[in-house]
Amino acid sequence: MIKNITLGQYLPGSSIIHRADPRTKIIITVLFMVVLFIVSSIWALLAAFACVAGVFLISGISFKYAIRGMKPVLFIIVFTMILNMFFTDGTVLIRLGPVRITEEGLILAAVVSMRVFLLIASASIMTYTTTPITLTDGIEKLMNPLKKVKFPVHEMAMMMTIALRFIPTLIDETDKIMKAQAARGADIGSGNLLQRAKSFIPVLIPLFVSSFRRADELAIAMEARCYRGSEGRTSMRVLKFNRNDVAIFSFFCIICAGILLIHYLI
Amino acid sequence: MDNIIIAKNISYTYMKGSPLEKKALDDVSLTMKKGEFAAIIGHTGSGKSTLIQHLNGLLKPDSGELVVAGLETAGRDLKELRKKVGIVFQYPEHQLFEETVYKDIEFGLLKQNIPDEERARRIKETASILELSESILQKSPYEISGGQKRRAAIAGVLVLEPEILVLDEPAAGLDPAGTRELFDIVTQLYREKQITVILVSHSMELVGDYASRIIVMNEGRISHDGTPSEIFGLGDELEKIGLGTPQISKLMARLSSFYPGLRKDVFTVGDAQRAIMEYMRAGK
Numbered sequence: 001m002i003k004n005i006t007l008g009q010y011l012p013g014s015s016i017i018h019r020a021d022p023r024t025k026i027i028i029t030v031l032f033m034v035v036l037f038i039v040s041s042i043w044a045l046l047a048a049f050a051c052v053a054g055v056f057l058i059s060g061i062s063f064k065y066a067i068r069g070m071k072p073v074l075f076i077i078v079f080t081m082i083l084n085m086f087f088t089d090g091t092v093l094i095r096l097g098p099v100r101i102t103e104e105g106l107i108l109a110a111v112v113s114m115r116v117f118l119l120i121a122s123a124s125i126m127t128y129t130t131t132p133i134t135l136t137d138g139i140e141k142l143m144n145p146l147k148k149v150k151f152p153v154h155e156m157a158m159m160m161t162i163a164l165r166f167i168p169t170l171i172d173e174t175d176k177i178m179k180a181q182a183a184r185g186a187d188i189g190s191g192n193l194l195q196r197a198k199s200f201i202p203v204l205i206p207l208f209v210s211s212f213r214r215a216d217e218l219a220i221a222m223e224a225r226c227y228r229g230s231e232g233r234t235s236m237r238v239l240k241f242n243r244n245d246v247a248i249f250s251f252f253c254i255i256c257a258g259i260l261l262i263h264y265l266i
Numbered sequence: 267m268d269n270i271i272i273a274k275n276i277s278y279t280y281m282k283g284s285p286l287e288k289k290a291l292d293d294v295s296l297t298m299k300k301g302e303f304a305a306i307i308g309h310t311g312s313g314k315s316t317l318i319q320h321l322n323g324l325l326k327p328d329s330g331e332l333v334v335a336g337l338e339t340a341g342r343d344l345k346e347l348r349k350k351v352g353i354v355f356q357y358p359e360h361q362l363f364e365e366t367v368y369k370d371i372e373f374g375l376l377k378q379n380i381p382d383e384e385r386a387r388r389i390k391e392t393a394s395i396l397e398l399s400e401s402i403l404q405k406s407p408y409e410i411s412g413g414q415k416r417r418a419a420i421a422g423v424l425v426l427e428p429e430i431l432v433l434d435e436p437a438a439g440l441d442p443a444g445t446r447e448l449f450d451i452v453t454q455l456y457r458e459k460q461i462t463v464i465l466v467s468h469s470m471e472l473v474g475d476y477a478s479r480i481i482v483m484n485e486g487r488i489s490h491d492g493t494p495s496e497i498f499g500l501g502d503e504l505e506k507i508g509l510g511t512p513q514i515s516k517l518m519a520r521l522s523s524f525y526p527g528l529r530k531d532v533f534t535v536g537d538a539q540r541a542i543m544e545y546m547r548a549g550k
Binding site: 011173176177179180181182183184185186187201202205206209210 | 348349360374378408
């Protein structure tokens with residue numbers, strides 16, 4: 001039932017993108033998002049779109065799978081598109097009573113929806129090709145300078161690791177409980193808003209209870225293995241930039257420059 | 267007797283179209299008669315759980331046809347289907363959520379709009395079958411013992427008076443006494459109410475003791491289907507797919523190599539006792 005959410009799941013593979021250092025991927029994703037916000041011409045966004053599609057090809061993730069994973073956010077994209085289409089002033093193209101569509105509105109709708117789509121797609125490339133554990137490793141390393149100002153970087157990263165680690169477990173658990181309650185005749189997620197909210201109680205309460213139980217068990221297991229935070233801890237996997245990362249990074253810079261050029265010239 | 271379950275070539279694949287795609291059921295055909303006590307055995311990942319989730323329409327076959335209690339599971343009338351098929355999942359106590367055990371058992375009945383008096387009667391009856399006392403019924407499901415929780419959760423399914431009762435590893439995590447107790451209750455229900463029972467388990471001992479038909483699943487297919495003596499007679503073949511025969515059967519097989527003429531097709535301790543007694547009397 002709930003298992004169809006595939007956005008953000010890691011898909012095993014051995015492409016150059018899978019093998020890249022997580023820090024490279026994080027930095028590139030963030031920079032790419034910045035670029036997406038800078039450019040506002042449709043041509044530049046189309047170029048960015050082509051690049052994202054290219055990266056998907058290289059990473060070996062099927063388009064069909066990626067698009068299906070994006071279904072849940074499609075609603076947001078369509079919503080922003082409609083808002084922009086109908087509520088932008090400018091040269092009127094079509095008028096139907098109080099509803100009017102302007103040229104500027106159409107362009108803005110296209111730009112905004114493309115931007116949202118690309119933001120999600122580029123972030124999902126990162127999560128599709130990186131295991132949650134390496135991802136948090138990367139984040140921890142990137143945030144290391146913050147330790148100077150007494151920011152609990154390691155603890156944050158540990159929390160993220162645990163949270164990510166338990167997402168699939170919780171999804172499984174939710175699925176199981178939903179099925180068990182459905183087998184007893186519960187209609188989950190139907191009826192009006194109030195009924196719908198109420199129908200989730202038989203799922204949420206057992207889920208909460210089991211989450212607390214799990215958290216407690218995990219805490220005991222960690223203490224039993226003498227876990228006590230970051231002081232003097234070493235890492236099993238040591239992250240290292242290599243030639244591969246340099247190549248990816250330079251290639252990415254060229255692409256960004258190209259997109260920005262298109263934006264400023266056209 | 268009528269066929270209460272008719273499955274024709276059903277297949278099911280998880281995460282279809284993704285790299286994580288997994289075929290869980292592969293062309294499974296099966297018929298089951300009303301009033302049977304059948305067991306489905308197979309190692310983890312053999313498709314047992316997927317198969318039982320098809321029985322009340324929680325999953326729908328990708329291809330093939332499945333008719334349960336006269337209803338197409340791919341049809342629209344899931345409510346009616348779920349009234350007829352009660353599934354007790356693994357660790358059912360994890361689904362308890364109400365303030366009191368009584369209210370939790372009542373949950374399914376309220377969803378079916380059963381009138382007040384009928385509801386009270388059914389809960390009382392089910393509670394007495396499962397030996398849940400009045401004081402337990404008024405407690406929170408989070409403050410009773412593990413065995414009581416299990417029985418309370420099972421009561422929540424039994425109270426709906428299903429025609430087909432499916433139990434997925436009902437004994438997991440229970441002590442031997444609790445397991446016996448639970449199975450005696452199920453057998454008693456089976457006899458009194460003439461329901462169809464499907465038991466999913468990998469405990470050969472339990473299966474041999476209670477079921478009259480065993481369906482063996484392996485890699486999404488039904489590899490064997492027969493009476494316990496037929497299935498356990500396979501011996502090595504079962505071992506090959508990661509299942510064993512009951513320990514008592516192994517013992518009897520060994521014994522019969524020393525004492526020719528001793529019956530080998532034995533899979534419960536009681537039968538073994540009888541077989542040995544018979545052998546000894548015949549020897550005199």
